[in-house]
Amino acid sequence: MPADPPPDSPTCWHAWFDGAASPNPGRLGLGVVLQSPEGALTEVSTRGEGTGCSNEAELHALRTALEHAHAAGARRLVLTGDSDFAVRHGAGLDHTAVPRLAALIAQVQAWAARFEQLEWRWVPRHRNQVADRLSRQALGLPPKPAPHPGKRRTAQGHTGR
Numbered sequence: 001m002p003a004d005p006p007p008d009s010p011t012c013w014h015a016w017f018d019g020a021a022s023p024n025p026g027r028l029g030l031g032v033v034l035q036s037p038e039g040a041l042t043e044v045s046t047r048g049e050g051t052g053c054s055n056e057a058e059l060h061a062l063r064t065a066l067e068h069a070h071a072a073g074a075r076r077l078v079l080t081g082d083s084d085f086a087v088r089h090g091a092g093l094d095h096t097a098v099p100r101l102a103a104l105i106a107q108v109q110a111w112a113a114r115f116e117q118l119e120w121r122w123v124p125r126h127r128n129q130v131a132d133r134l135s136r137q138a139l140g141l142p143p144k145p146a147p148h149p150g151k152r153r154t155a156q157g158h159t160g161r
Contacts, residue, residue, distance in 0.1 A: 013074035019057025031134025
């Protein structure tokens with residue numbers, strides 16, 4: 001039996017997702033970026049149904065990414081988000097007793113099961129800026145400012161005498 005191709009193989013799709021709640025809890029904004037193996041990009045910026053907290057927004061965005069990837073024909077997918085909660089729970093590595101979240105997690109896992117191969121990746125927020133911009137755009141919010149690089153520390157040189 002041949003081994004599965006690696007996640008970054010020529011047949012692999014990539015998706016980035018982010019959710020926003022404004023205020024928190026409040027209206028839901030969902031952002032998804034989908035990249036085909038050939039490099040074609042699709043951006044999705046849409047309002048989520050109802051209201052909820054930021055974790056609900058992230059789970060709705062995750063489900064939306066899976067739905068769009070599957071509809072586009074993806075069967076092998078690298079799925080990336082900056083929500084540790086959504087990535088851990090979607091991958092089945094953690095559980096919650098909160099009924100609203102558990103129901104969303106079940107939906108995410110049902111969509112995830114439709115893929116032949118699925119790799120879950122968490123990234124820091126600054127590495128998920130396009131999906132973040134799309135989730136905020138769905139709510140009519142401006143993009144977050146770019147992260148401040150901070151002051152560079154320089155060594156204080158001195159001579160001892």
